Amino acid sequence: MAEQILLRAEGVRKSFGALEVLKGIDLEVRQGQVVSLIGASGSGKTTFLRCVNMLEEHDAGDILLDGEPIGYRMDGSRRRRLSEAKVSAQRARIGMVFQSFNLFPHLTAEENVMLGLTKVLGKSKAEAREIAGHWLGKVGLEARRGHYPYQLSGGQQQRVAIARAVAMDPRLLLFDEVTSALDPELVAEVLGVMKALAESGMTMLVVSHEMLFVRDVSHHVVFMDEGKVAQSGAPSEVFDRPDSERLQKFLGRFH
Numbered sequence: 256m257a258e259q260i261l262l263r264a265e266g267v268r269k270s271f272g273a274l275e276v277l278k279g280i281d282l283e284v285r286q287g288q289v290v291s292l293i294g295a296s297g298s299g300k301t302t303f304l305r306c307v308n309m310l311e312e313h314d315a316g317d318i319l320l321d322g323e324p325i326g327y328r329m330d331g332s333r334r335r336r337l338s339e340a341k342v343s344a345q346r347a348r349i350g351m352v353f354q355s356f357n358l359f360p361h362l363t364a365e366e367n368v369m370l371g372l373t374k375v376l377g378k379s380k381a382e383a384r385e386i387a388g389h390w391l392g393k394v395g396l397e398a399r400r401g402h403y404p405y406q407l408s409g410g411q412q413q414r415v416a417i418a419r420a421v422a423m424d425p426r427l428l429l430f431d432e433v434t435s436a437l438d439p440e441l442v443a444e445v446l447g448v449m450k451a452l453a454e455s456g457m458t459m460l461v462v463s464h465e466m467l468f469v470r471d472v473s474h475h476v477v478f479m480d481e482g483k484v485a486q487s488g489a490p491s492e493v494f495d496r497p498d499s500e501r502l503q504k505f506l507g508r509f510h
């Protein structure tokens with residue numbers, strides 16, 4: 256039986272002023288799946304992730320998590336924005352890892368992971384510390400729990416950021432080009448952690464230019480071109496049978 260649909264986007268549109276960046280995006284992510292968004296810079300991948308995480312408000316269309324609209328409710332045929340408290344509660348179900356790590360510099364690795372657990376989920380310090388230790392162990396950083404970000408390599412910082420996101424027990428994890436800012440020799444350790452997470456059954460929506468990783472780990476690949484889904488399917492379909500010159504050309508850059 257097919258897994259349940261966790262995230263469904265239908266006709267999602269978003270403009271910045273006169274620039275229409277998302278021109279009706281349809282996609283779905285099933286529970287336990289890894290779906291990757293690929294495409295040239297400027298095609299709207301990050302904007303789509305930011306709409307899913309409510310960092311941007313989409314103009315039209317629907318984004319549903321577990322069947323519930325994200326960031327708004329319907330009042331007849333009108334969309335009404337949810338209160339900040341409700342938006343926060345929804346956002347806690349969606350984790351996001353950014354290109355730039357975004358760790359708090361004045362907190363240790365462990366404290367970075369603990370913060371959301373105590374402040375957002377209301378866990379005790381003792382419980383948060385235990386969960387943080389568990390996830391820092393999973394990303395191979397048990398021994399670094401007392402280190403501050405400046406004492407860690409970029410790859411280690413990014414692994415702390417992943418531990419911090421996954422420790423919140425999200426329904427869905429978003430990854431936005433999380434290896435793009437890393438020195439090449441540090442990329443593999445972060446991709447390794449992501450692959451292990453995928454294999455553990457975490458549902459992930461990933462924007463990445465690491466095509467070997469995308470091909471290896473994704474259940475479904477979505478090629479975005481100028482704000483639209485130009486092609487989507489299993490990795491073998493998208494990579495071996497590109498149905499447009501644009502996709503062929505895009506993939507050609509990685510050979």
Ligand code: ADP
Binds near residue numbers: 296297300
């Ligand atoms: P990608 O992730 O595929 O590189 P983005 O979603 O980052 O694409 O960007 C798509 C387009 O939207 C780009 O032309 C970008 O300049 C524009 N854009 C993104 N965010 C904003 C913003 N806050 N204000 C104005 N334009 C934006």
